[in-house]
Each structure stands twice: as structure tokens, then as C-alpha cells.
Amino acid sequence: MLKFRLYDKELDIDLDEWSNKDYSNYQNDVHKFALFDETISQIFNSYIENPDQMGSIFDKVIVVEEDYLKVAVIVVNYFIDEKDNKKVLGINPILVNPKFINKGYGKRIIKYLIDIKGRIFDMLPDKMYAGIDIDNMRCKHLFECLGFKLVGQTDDNDFLYYELELK
Numbered sequence: 205m206l207k208f209r210l211y212d213k214e215l216d217i218d219l220d221e222w223s224n225k226d227y228s229n230y231q232n233d234v235h236k237f238a239l240f241d242e243t244i245s246q247i248f249n250s251y252i253e254n255p256d257q258m259g260s261i262f263d264k265v266i267v268v269e270e271d272y273l274k275v276a277v278i279v280v281n282y283f284i285d286e287k288d289n290k291k292v293l294g295i296n297p298i299l300v301n302p303k304f305i306n307k308g309y310g311k312r313i314i315k316y317l318i319d320i321k322g323r324i325f326d327m328l329p330d331k332m333y334a335g336i337d338i339d340n341m342r343c344k345h346l347f348e349c350l351g352f353k354l355v356g357q358t359d360d361n362d363f364l365y366y367e368l369e370l371k
Contacts, residue, residue, distance in 0.1 A: 205230070205270065206268055206269070206270055206275075206312060206313060206316055207268070207269045208248075208266050208267075208268055208324055208363050209267055209269070209279065210264060210265070210266065210268070211244070211248050211264075211265035211266065211267050211319045212267075213245065213248065215273070216244070218245075218274075218291055219244040219245070219267070219274060219277060219354075220235065220243040220244055220245050220275070222239075222244065222277075222299070222301060223239050223241075223242070223243045223244070227302055227303070227370055228302035228303050228305070229303060230305045230356060231330070233305075233340075233342075234299065234323065236339070236340075237297065237337045237339075237340045237343065238297040238299040239297075239299065240268050240297075241333065243251035244277055244299075244328075245265075247265065247279065248265045251263050251265060251267055251279070254306075255339065261282035261283055261284070261291075261327070262281075262282050262325075263279065263280070263281045263282075264279070264280050264325065265277065265278075265279055266278045266279070266280055267322075268297075270309075270363065273330055274301060275296060275301050275304055275309045276278070276299060276300045276304075276309055276310070276313055277303060278297075278298045278299070278313065278316045279293055279296055279297060280293060280294065280295060280324070280325050281294035281295075281296065282294070282325075282329065284315065284347070285333075286332070290302075290329075290331055291328070291329045291330050292299060292323075292329050292330070292331055292332070292333045293317070293322035293329040293331075293332045293333065293364075294332075294333045294335070295314070295332065295333070295334045296334060296335040296340070298310060298313065298334075298343075299316070300313075301350045305342075306342075309338050310343075310346050310351070311350070312320075314320060314350055315344070315350060316348070317329060317332065318332065318350060318368065318370070319350070321331070321370045321371075322370055329370060330370060331367055331370055332352070332367065332368045332370060333366070333367050333368075333370045334352060334365070334366045334367075335363050335364070335365055335366075336363060336364050337362065337363055338357070338363060338364055339361055344364065344366075347366045347368075348366075350368070352366035352367060353366065353367055353368070354366055355367045
């Protein structure tokens with residue numbers, strides 16, 4: 205069973221290994237689509253140091269475990285969509301442990317979030333949202349297969365925005 209918990213700077217420092225060039229065969233994708241040449245601890249620190257630049261409600265770095273094995277990290281953002289005033293659970297990025305890419309963890313994690321209607325940390329969003337690099341075919345396919353609809357893209361055409369209304 206998947207377990208979601210908050211990132212702990214001391215307990216999870218080993219996750220920085222996921223950014224090492226020799227960690228897996230997927231390192232180019234990991235850096236291009238999720239880490240952007242940073243470590244997970246650097247991403248966590250940027251959220252701590254720049255809270256005013258993030259989501260309007262809160263942002264969290266989540267570690268996903270299965271049988272005490274760290275299988276993924278997700279950055280979630282809860283915010284209010286200014287267009288329709290709905291509460292949103294944003295996912296950006298989801299990073300599956302590079303050694304477990306293509307093993308179904310990404311799909312299981314997103315499907316689980318859909319099944320629980322995005323309810324983590326006592327928040328009940330109206331919809332889920334994901335920002336995906338336009339070249340990340342694996343991630344686009346995952347979200348489309350799970351019912352997310354393309355709703356827009358950045359002005360520079362680098363990222364696509366997907367949404368799923370939660371019922």
C-alpha cells in the first residue's frame with residue numbers, strides 16, 4: 205500500500221542520490237522533466253525560502269513509500285483558481301524513483317490521488333492540476349490515460365497544463 209508523508213530534510217537526504225548521473229538509465233529525463241539539475245533537498249529548500257512565490261494556500265514536498273521503500277517524490281500545491289474560484293491540488297512535479305520508472309508507480313500514485321479526490325492534509329480540492337513539460341511524452345500519456353484534459357500552455361510553449369474535475 206502506498207503511504208504519503210511530508211519530506212523530512214534529515215530523514216530524506218538520501219533522495220538526493222536520485223539526481224546523480226550514475227543512479228539510473230533515466231537520469232537525462234529526471235533532470236529535464238523533474239529536477240531541472242537540482243537535488244530534491246534544493247527543491248525543498250526553495251519552497252521553504254520562498255513561500256510567497258508558491259501556492260496561495262500551501263505547498264508541500266511529499267515522499268511516497270511502499271513497504272518502507274521510497275518510490276516517489278511529489279510537490280503538491282493547494283491554491284484557488286482565479287478563473288473559477290475553485291480549490292485546486294496542483295502536482296508539479298511527480299518524480300518516481302529513477303530505478304522504478306516504467307514500473308507503474310506514477311500511475312498508481314495519481315490514480316490513488318484521484319480515488320481519494322485529492323484529499324491529503326485535510327484539504328478537499330474541486331479539481332487536480334498538472335504542469336507537464338511539452339516534451340515529456342511519458343507523463344502526458346499518464347495524465348491523459350487517467351482522464352486529465354489539456355487546458356492550456358505557457359506563453360513560451362514549454363509546458364502544458366492539464367486538469368481533472370473531481371466529483
